Amino acid sequence: PPASSPPPGSPAAPALADAYARVRAHTEALAAPLSAEDQVIQSMPDASPTKWHRAHTTWFFEQFVLVPHAPGYRVFDERLAFLYNSYYLAAGPRHARPRRGMITRPSNAEVADYRAHVDAAMARLLADPAALTPALAEVVTIGLNHEQQHQELILTDILHAFAENPIAPAYDPAWRWRPATPADGMVSLPEGIHTIGHRGDGFSYDNEGPAHRVLVGPVGIARGLVTNRDWLAFMADGGYAEAALWLSDGFAAVQAEGWQAPGHWREIDGQWHAVTLGGSQPVEPDAPVCHVSYYEADAFARWAGRHLPSEAEWEVAAATGELADAFGVVWQWTRSAYLPYPGYRAADGALGEYNGKFMVNQMVLRGSSLATSPGHARLTYRNFFPPSARWQFTGVRLAAFSA
Amino acid sequence: PPASSPPPGSPAAPALADAYARVRAHTEALAAPLSAEDQVIQSMPDASPTKWHRAHTTWFFEQFVLVPHAPGYRVFDERLAFLYNSYYLAAGPRHARPRRGMITRPSNAEVADYRAHVDAAMARLLADPAALTPALAEVVTIGLNHEQQHQELILTDILHAFAENPIAPAYDPAWRWRPATPADGMVSLPEGIHTIGHRGDGFSYDNEGPAHRVLVGPVGIARGLVTNRDWLAFMADGGYAEAALWLSDGFAAVQAEGWQAPGHWREIDGQWHAVTLGGSQPVEPDAPVCHVSYYEADAFARWAGRHLPSEAEWEVAAATGELADAFGVVWQWTRSAYLPYPGYRAADGALGEYNGKFMVNQMVLRGSSLATSPGHARLTYRNFFPPSARWQFTGVRLAAFSA
Amino acid sequence: PPASSPPPGSPAAPALADAYARVRAHTEALAAPLSAEDQVIQSMPDASPTKWHRAHTTWFFEQFVLVPHAPGYRVFDERLAFLYNSYYLAAGPRHARPRRGMITRPSNAEVADYRAHVDAAMARLLADPAALTPALAEVVTIGLNHEQQHQELILTDILHAFAENPIAPAYDPAWRWRPATPADGMVSLPEGIHTIGHRGDGFSYDNEGPAHRVLVGPVGIARGLVTNRDWLAFMADGGYAEAALWLSDGFAAVQAEGWQAPGHWREIDGQWHAVTLGGSQPVEPDAPVCHVSYYEADAFARWAGRHLPSEAEWEVAAATGELADAFGVVWQWTRSAYLPYPGYRAADGALGEYNGKFMVNQMVLRGSSLATSPGHARLTYRNFFPPSARWQFTGVRLAAFSA
Amino acid sequence: PPASSPPPGSPAAPALADAYARVRAHTEALAAPLSAEDQVIQSMPDASPTKWHRAHTTWFFEQFVLVPHAPGYRVFDERLAFLYNSYYLAAGPRHARPRRGMITRPSNAEVADYRAHVDAAMARLLADPAALTPALAEVVTIGLNHEQQHQELILTDILHAFAENPIAPAYDPAWRWRPATPADGMVSLPEGIHTIGHRGDGFSYDNEGPAHRVLVGPVGIARGLVTNRDWLAFMADGGYAEAALWLSDGFAAVQAEGWQAPGHWREIDGQWHAVTLGGSQPVEPDAPVCHVSYYEADAFARWAGRHLPSEAEWEVAAATGELADAFGVVWQWTRSAYLPYPGYRAADGALGEYNGKFMVNQMVLRGSSLATSPGHARLTYRNFFPPSARWQFTGVRLAAFSA
Numbered sequence A, B, C, D: 001p002p003a004s005s006p007p008p009g010s011p012a013a014p015a016l017a018d019a020y021a022r023v024r025a026h027t028e029a030l031a032a033p034l035s036a037e038d039q040v041i042q043s044m045p046d047a048s049p050t051k052w053h054r055a056h057t058t059w060f061f062e063q064f065v066l067v068p069h070a071p072g073y074r075v076f077d078e079r080l081a082f083l084y085n086s087y088y089l090a091a092g093p094r095h096a097r098p099r100r101g102m103i104t105r106p107s108n109a110e111v112a113d114y115r116a117h118v119d120a121a122m123a124r125l126l127a128d129p130a131a132l133t134p135a136l137a138e139v140v141t142i143g144l145n146h147e148q149q150h151q152e153l154i155l156t157d158i159l160h161a162f163a164e165n166p167i168a169p170a171y172d173p174a175w176r177w178r179p180a181t182p183a184d185g186m187v188s189l190p191e192g193i194h195t196i197g198h199r200g201d202g203f204s205y206d207n208e209g210p211a212h213r214v215l216v217g218p219v220g221i222a223r224g225l226v227t228n229r230d231w232l233a234f235m236a237d238g239g240y241a242e243a244a245l246w247l248s249d250g251f252a253a254v255q256a257e258g259w260q261a262p263g264h265w266r267e268i269d270g271q272w273h274a275v276t277l278g279g280s281q282p283v284e285p286d287a288p289v290c291h292v293s294y295y296e297a298d299a300f301a302r303w304a305g306r307h308l309p310s311e312a313e314w315e316v317a318a319a320t321g322e323l324a325d326a327f328g329v330v331w332q333w334t335r336s337a338y339l340p341y342p343g344y345r346a347a348d349g350a351l352g353e354y355n356g357k358f359m360v361n362q363m364v365l366r367g368s369s370l371a372t373s374p375g376h377a378r379l380t381y382r383n384f385f386p387p388s389a390r391w392q393f394t395g396v397r398l399a400a401f402s403a
């Protein structure tokens, strides 16, 4: 997604080269614990193999930065554009998304070569201050933010694959859930006009604008996240079996998928366990509930006599600084559908396909998660997934209209 | 959907008995041109047989009015509750929705007997002023509004069935499309706080409330509807083939369904025809476009350099009285997802299932259509369908943010 | 299916006119108890509406007899060829098979007019002895046999529709199952060479030839049919739950379809009932089991320590005259796949599509059923259905290799 | 499949230990060119990952030989029985077949350890002549034949995976198709009674018996195989587009799958290539056609004015020694459905599930292929696949009834 305008205060060349090196190295660090076997598979159409993420983010720089901007750049392998384009219709034909897990060759080692080849060319390009036009800085910045998004997906997608393996492998055996930050009560928002959406300096995706004025409140937004303890109470009260608590499509999903608990949970000898990045572990009651769909979040809120916040309410409340765990723990479902802000128009060209064409049939999540890369989160960030999705690190913060 | 509070000024007994007789007779008048054969089939899971509509609306009065409120009422046939319950989980098990077209018996004549049996009991009940408590008046009023909704579906559903018949039967051979009311330009709405949603007297569905304040504008709303002439220009410009105009899910629908024109259109010897209530007829260029999905409406707006209005914008603009064909021609897609108004809570019990549980994965339409029953439309009415639906009488009104 | 050679002793004109009138009248008699509503629906893709059967058999005479052979014949309605062609690719495009139940118009009355129109033309044609060439006599004879096949389907298809109606309507309220003819023991066939397949005079389908020599035996073929009493013992012994008794595809069907008893059976208050042509009735223990698939027949035989006969074994045994209920009760599954006899070649042209192109993925049934039309059965007749089919009147006769 | 009786002349202990070592080493040799990435994926539900084949064949020895027969044997890992059981219901629950490609851990290296663990235990067991009872020898022999079957699948399954990779990797870059052995004319079989099926010494699967007498002929069986040159003529003549040449289910497959040529063929710049074990190569006209389904073989035979042989005809003709390429090139489709021989009864217990439960909905292939392991082919061998399958090395030999 292009920023809505050329980012004022675009980073200088050394800063950008540095950011490039840092982000790219982080991807490799995330992949390091995974074997070549781990990296090749795709556990469902919505997920992608680690190797694919590593190659696709590289293709993004090759396609949108090096080919148009680096004189004399030699494409690593013409066939990779077909394999590693994701959904950019304007950038040519693509390999079928659900078949990404079939590509054993190029091998993991060849993808590492591809990354090195592109990284070298990028380093040369970014080393030349004269070459760093604002347009180039902008698209490199987009590429880095894009790669950060895929970094989060590397974790969510491999966790999904491991969670369906009867052996429940651990990505990092030492990993453990931490308790949610204790935080009682609500942040009260009286009626008022606020401006939401991205303004001013710094990078943002186009879907965060145009900034615009909205009327918010009166409403209360819970300071703390819903925990596993809360969720176990919902389950014990028959929450998954009580149709009256659910949206019609939601209860259909419950029945079709056989949901009886959050994603990646397994009942072992009468005790609930969750397959986590640390492997299978007993559910930690004080940790925030995670891997719940919008349908489940909505049903839980109804059961609790509460609602979910709208994305505007969330943004205004978070701006007060009084929400615990707003960022870095679990994404928080809002009751807002993912729609364009008033007057939004996607950019022309392939990068215009980044966000705008997905603005239907999805719900907005706000905040960020433990898997979000450092520096990638911000107040105006709009994440979005279908209401049935639950393989991301998604949780729940409640709202109340009578608070 | 129960009104949010007992309707003040509930109709007196004679008025209600009169309304009852009038609404019920209108259903029969709508079904009259259809043979028993026509009335038994179901052309897709989302549609229902005419006979089913006639029986189901009758069951609604039996189940929610007569059984609880009419002492000594004898149920017509216990088996019909199973066949003609639609989706009220709280009212017991139901016949599978996609199999409604398999029920040749009870016959059409037996369903007429069922209607007569219930009508007689209702007439007796409503003839007694003493019996007409506010609660009773409310549920009868809901039943009448419910039946009016099914009246519209009788027309849209049989048209869908006829439109897939190679012979393209006519519901009413004399029926013809009329031109849209000519109306140029936009209604300009400057920024302002407005209250939307239902207030005050008269019936409304629960999803029209709570009334609440919203910030609207600046925005312009087109006075007139998009016409077939406009749509043919979109088609001639390759609109259905240009992925960049479409939401991703929308273009997937175009390809999966083979859409090349609005619903019920057929190309015959190089000329576009539409199967209408009057049978197959050449497309009338000045008539409003009809039978388009949200996906198509959205793509058309993008092609036209415009947007769709939000439902709040539509309601505020329509309240000015300056919109042509706001009611009675075609429902108008908005860019608003169908979601609860702030603080909305569905009523308890079976009637609480009426609206609230469908508040996800659908888009709001406003206004009303040529098939909407007399007296059923109002400014705050929220109709809703999935973005792929196009068998209803659905059209397009545009909005502009730079008007 | 054209007879393999022009039938020697083709019927003379008066006899054929008489046969025509008789067969056509029988179709109408079968449809008479059914309302127009009953006649329009299609309860699954493999079944067809009664009205469709009546129109399609009429189209067959129009398309293959009147148009090529009756000078000056005026086609009733050009559009019906599209609607009522079944699967003859060579005869032009067809209406989609699974959508046959959507055709409410032409009405039932118009189809009656269609039948009358064709019958009048056929009567004129057959009244002229000079016009009755052997080729014409052959195709009329095929048309009559074709219509007899559809007569059986009229009964099986409406029974399927009624059996899924919760109300279980009766086609003929007086209809009852009769006990199987008591018959103990086996017909022993020592090893020997026999000729099977159709020879000599009289009509046969092309798939009954070429007659050819086969080696049969030693084997025993049960004189009597398997009864409901036998089947209830199989059920009581856990037959439907014991995977080891089933073919792999068969057990998958059991699980996917939830089979726990023969087709059209319902358990009501702990007692098994069957929806029959006489409506829902308690299962008659002495009646032959009916509405079982090949998978079930095969599993039952294994449970009983027996096998199913091959079609050659069946034909040789039936020729001895010692089998009870070989004809006129239930079709009997054989363990033979439906394949061409050695040297078989389908005829050219549309009628060559009658049988040959279905010779894969189906199993042969022999004999005939209570729904088979008078005069339609014979020793060499090869009926065929997929191994999962059970809406026909299909039952079981056992064989033994150690008898 | 257990041999129908304890194999007379069962191998002595040293011979069996030697055979065991040889067969097991051959599996590893086949897997050696494949990376761990290559070995983990599953390209369709009917195929399996190489790693799975290696582990499953090992589990077979552990489950059916070591656990019951080797005192003190320690199971390598209890969890592997769940992962590597294929379809033996009697041997306990299994991992879902279509999800075999999701198991990145146990790693390829751990599966190598598993193989070594079992091989060591097997070596100890087979080293003891006293322990080698006939029953033990029989099940070891079955295990070796089982592993040989999976050896062929290792090749066919990885070729399927590579053939869908746009890059078309080569299993063995030096591999090339060789021309079919030139062989004109037909072997004429006059009518006669022959015994087919397995008799006498040596191993066979249970589905090859009971040996029994059949009447075969008169018929001619082509000495040579159908070649790519023949197939290109069929294609050039519009074979894939002419419905009249096809079984109805076959033409439906052509249309649903978009078949226009044999499996793994790609048209590149107007020239047909095939993805082979040697990667993508121009089609060799003199090589036998390969990767065709039964539907295609049947349509080709009809186009050629010929038939396919029955399995009995094939076996009798092959016994004359006059067929070229009967073994070791491509499996040859017969027109025989895969059904039990007269009097066949599967063995009790888990090993009885080997063959018998698949005897429906499949067609028999005879001979063997270039991928069949040394020593695994024989005259009476019955291979079987659904008529739509074409990822095996399957080709065509014709028959004629007027030869």
Ligand SMILES: [Fe+3]
Residues within 6 Å of the ligand: A056, A086, A146, A150
């Ligand atoms: Fe991406």
Ligand SMILES: [Fe+3]
Residues within 6 Å of the ligand: B056, B086, B146, B150
């Ligand atoms: Fe309703």
Ligand SMILES: [Fe+3]
Residues within 6 Å of the ligand: C056, C086, C146, C150
């Ligand atoms: Fe027919």
Ligand SMILES: [Fe+3]
Residues within 6 Å of the ligand: D056, D086, D146, D150
């Ligand atoms: Fe196996």
